[in-house]
Amino acid sequence: MVTLTIDGQRIQAEEGTTLLEAARDHNIYIPTLCVNEAVSPYGACRLCLVEVTKKERQRLVASCLYFVEEGLIVRTDSERIALIRGMIIELLLARCPKAGEVQELAKRLGVRESRFRVEDENNLCVLCALCTRVCQEVVGQSAISLVNPGTDREVAIPFYDNSDACIACGSCAYICPTEAIKLEDVGDTRIITMPNCRLEFKLKQCPKCGTYWAPEKQLEYMIKKANISPKVFDLCPDCRE
Amino acid sequence: MTTEVREIEDSVGAVLARYQRDEGFLVSILQDVQTKLNYLPREALLKVSQGMEVPLSRVYSVATFFKAFSLKPRGRHLLHVCMGTACHVRGAVRVLDRIEQELGIGSGETTRDLEYTLETVNCVGACALGPVVVVDGEYAGQMTSDKVKHLLESFD
Numbered sequence: 049m050v051t052l053t054i055d056g057q058r059i060q061a062e063e064g065t066t067l068l069e070a071a072r073d074h075n076i077y078i079p080t081l082c083v084n085e086a087v088s089p090y091g092a093c094r095l096c097l098v099e100v101t102k103k104e105r106q107r108l109v110a111s112c113l114y115f116v117e118e119g120l121i122v123r124t125d126s127e128r129i130a131l132i133r134g135m136i137i138e139l140l141l142a143r144c145p146k147a148g149e150v151q152e153l154a155k156r157l158g159v160r161e162s163r164f165r166v167e168d169e170n171n172l173c174v175l176c177a178l179c180t181r182v183c184q185e186v187v188g189q190s191a192i193s194l195v196n197p198g199t200d201r202e203v204a205i206p207f208y209d210n211s212d213a214c215i216a217c218g219s220c221a222y223i224c225p226t227e228a229i230k231l232e233d234v235g236d237t238r239i240i241t242m243p244n245c246r247l248e249f250k251l252k253q254c255p256k257c258g259t260y261w262a263p264e265k266q267l268e269y270m271i272k273k274a275n276i277s278p279k280v281f282d283l284c285p286d287c288r289e
Numbered sequence: 290m291t292t293e294v295r296e297i298e299d300s301v302g303a304v305l306a307r308y309q310r311d312e313g314f315l316v317s318i319l320q321d322v323q324t325k326l327n328y329l330p331r332e333a334l335l336k337v338s339q340g341m342e343v344p345l346s347r348v349y350s351v352a353t354f355f356k357a358f359s360l361k362p363r364g365r366h367l368l369h370v371c372m373g374t375a376c377h378v379r380g381a382v383r384v385l386d387r388i389e390q391e392l393g394i395g396s397g398e399t400t401r402d403l404e405y406t407l408e409t410v411n412c413v414g415a416c417a418l419g420p421v422v423v424v425d426g427e428y429a430g431q432m433t434s435d436k437v438k439h440l441l442e443s444f445d
Contacts, residue, residue, distance in 0.1 A: 180346075190344030195353040206349040207331060213344060 052120040067111035067122055068096050078111055078124050079133065079153055081140070082176035084223060087185050089113050092176050094136055095153070099123040108132070130157075138162040140174055147172050147226035172228035173243050179203055179220035179229055189213045189269075192220060192242075203229075204244055216240065216249035216263035236260050254284035261285070294332050300325045301336040312343050315351055319358060328359045364399045364406035366444050369423040373412030376419035380433070384420050385409065387434035391441055405441075 049060050054071050061070040066089065071078050081093035089112040098111040101121040108129070111122075123129070137154045142164035144150050154160070177194055180203060184190045191214035195204045205211050216238050221231035230241045238249045251260035252267055261284035271278050304321045308314045318341070322333050329352050338345040352358050370385045389395055392405050399406040415421050418430030422440065429440055 184344070190346045193344075193346035193350035195350050197354050197356070204349075206334075206345045210345065213346065 050116050050118040050120075052116050052118070052122060054122045055124055061116045063116070065116050067098060067100075067109070067114045067116060070116050071098075071111065071122075071124060076124055079157060080112060081149065081153065081174060081225060082178060083112050084178055084182075086223065087178065087181040090177055090181060093140075093174065095133055097129055097132055097136075099126050099129055133157055134159055138164060142166050144171050144174055144226060145169050147174065147228075149225045150174065171243070172226045173203060174226055174228075175201055175203075176225065177203075178223045178225065182219045182223045187215070187217055187219050188273075189215060191215070202244060203242060205242075205247075208245060211247050214240075214247060214249075215266040215269040216247070217266045217269075233260065238263050252281070254287055256283055256287040259284055259286075297326060297330055297332045298336050301333050301340065305337070305340040310341055312341065312347070315341065315343065315348065316355070319348075319352055323358060327365075328361060328363045330362075331360075334360075359406075362399060362403060364404050366405050366425055367423075368405060368407045369410045369413065370396070370407070371411075371413045371415075371419065371421040371423070372409045373416065373419070375416035376412075376421055379419045381420040383434045384422065384432050384437060387437040388422070388441070391437060 050063055051058060051060050052070070053059065054067070054074065054076055057074060057076070059070055059074055061073070068078055068080065068083065078098065079095045081095055082090055083096070091110040091113045094110060096111045097108050099106055099122070100109055100114065102117070111124070134157060137150070137157050137159045139162070140150045141154055141159065141162035145166050146169060175194065180193050183192050191211065192203055192205055194201055196202060205214065218231040218238070218240065221229040221240060228243055232239045232241070233251060236251050236253065238251055240247045240249070249263045249265055252262055252264045253260050262281070267281045270276070271281065301322055304318055304325065308318055318337060319329060322337065323329055326333060334348050334352055335345065337343070338348045352360060368388065370381060370388060372381050372385070385396065388407060392400050392407060394400055394405070394407055396407055396409045410423075413421055413423055413428070415428055415430065418428065420432045422429045422432045424440065424444055432440070
């Protein structure tokens with residue numbers, strides 16, 4: 049156990065805990081956009097910025113990636129932090145003016161409008177990389193990744209056309225905080241819409257009740273991964289004995 | 290399988306043979322492949338992904354991230370026109386204009402005969418020589434639009 053101070057509160061935390069986790073355990077609010085317990089921290093959104101003081105030196109760190117240390121003094125809401133967070137949220141607002149999660153955070157941080165020019169008002173992707181992380185770490189497929197540098201950065205499948213690795217599970221759409229990736233089942237087809245492409249996958253029909261209940265590719269993947277009999281997935285969950 | 294694809298796969302195979310199967314070598318491997326093939330064809334990235342057992346999306350992510358990698362065929366000669374501040378004020382724009390005219394391509398493009406690829410860079414660290422054009426790694430300093438034609442001819 050290490051002892052540290054967050055916003056004047058003396059806190060004990062297990063070694064290997066991040067500042068963000070320690071703060072949240074004690075009901076101290078730090079805004080985040082790219083954190084999800086399902087995947088490892090990544091430090092993309094920078095909203096979780098906090099000020100740490102060590103040996104009388106102050107610096108700003110991303111609390112989702114910074115581990116607790118003995119004697120560390122942490123401030124989660126100084127004037128300097130408010131200024132920088134405000135700037136980040138303004139940039140995010142200009143990038144994704146229609147993203148609900150961004151709007152909510154801006155409201156909570158007291159930012160009403162962005163001083164920056166909106167380039168594409170329909171852009172919903174904040175590049176938090178939750179989708180690529182969940183695909184890699186949880187699903188284990190890495191069907192999508194972040195491509196291109198700098199201002200051209202975006203989520204994409206390889207070559208923008210190769211969806212071989214995608215099993216249509218929809219984890220990316222589920223975890224996306226801003227609905228930049230959408231999932232829709234229409235009849236016998238699952239449609240996954242990403243900012244730059246639209247993917248279609250066949251759904252398996254239950255021979256008993258006729259519902260299209262799961263993507264064929266996902267079932268094949270599960271059968272292979274768990275080494276189970278394909279018979280398990282003959283019927284939909286509702287029709288199984 | 291076409292002979293072209295086989296050639297690409299053989300080249301990649303030869304590069305992979307020199308490396309351990311460690312994702313950390315990905316950039317070095319792609320550099321070697323590009324040195325051999327002059328660019329990174331789709332088949333090469335597929336082969337690297339298979340050979341290294343690294344997801345294709347990861348290979349594609351790395352290949353598109355660095356400006357040094359090109360997914361499109363590049364010319365036999367690489368022209369880098371420096372657009373840094375020092376070169377800029379000394380007329381780099383005019384030099385670039387003239388090169389684009391002479392070659393009939395824009396920045397970032399390759400001539401149809403695959404002889405030249407033209408790119409701009411933001412500073413090559415030789416400001417005293419500006420305007421600078423780097424041709425196949427050779428620095429040509431104090432470039433003027435009048436000297437461009439001579440420069441291009443000297444590399445034929």
